[in-house]
Amino acid sequence: MTERRVVKTAIGQPTSDGAGVRLTRVIGTPDLDHLDPFLLLDEFKSDRPGDYLAGFPDHPHRGFETVTYMLAGSMRHQDHVGNRGELVAGSVQWMTAGRGIIHSEMPQQKDGLMWGFQLWVNLPARDKMTAPRYQDIPPERVPTVALADGVSARVLVGEAGGVSGPVAGIATQPLYLDVTMAPRSRLSHELPAGHSTFAYVFNGRARFGPLEDSTVVATGQLAVLGDGELLNVATGDAAARFLLLAARPLREPIARYGPFVMNTREEILKAVEDYQRGTLLG
């Protein structure tokens, strides 16, 4: 089997979004614009209320999916058609915006640590105007599976170690794992060839790739993995925890403007017009 190796590493850039939430953008930067079908990855992590209290008031999306995975703290999601969900530590929300949603994501705490990730996953042209769909998954529905000695993973979507995650029916057949590795442990994991794959280390450090040609990836670094069927990861003296993502690339034109991601400029103009006229949702 061909082993995947690290072809690029990137570090996030501090920025702010929503009404002034400070976060680190890891995908969607000048250094790493996108990794088809992944359009954006943000990590928000702060115990300073001023960094997150403003939240993400009402804003629209069209043409892709937003995925929120919480490690600490809680946020309330609400939209214009009455859906409401609590995003608590360990939960995941997979929201297929499709033709349009207008929603808010607001902190439900006045202090303490707020930590999580938002990922944007593109939709194929045929699904961009589909009806919106929410999959709100509470922490207890996310299975943890042992993948090797000292290695476990929470399976959000896709399959690992014979266990399937609770999020289902996603066009790009994604895998989304939260992997924890003890010091001096090894993981050898099969991934579908041809699928775009990256790892984002958010604690500790690990070596990714074949033993003879591995790359150390440390906290705050994202590793883009080249093609292959097998991924080897090893830790040394330090433990590691990282997100491992893979999905089928769409290879379609991307037209992107703020919260809208379509295939053409005309479709973007239509989305902006629909939003301004109040007809985004149909």
Ligand code: CO
């Ligand atoms: Co949003």
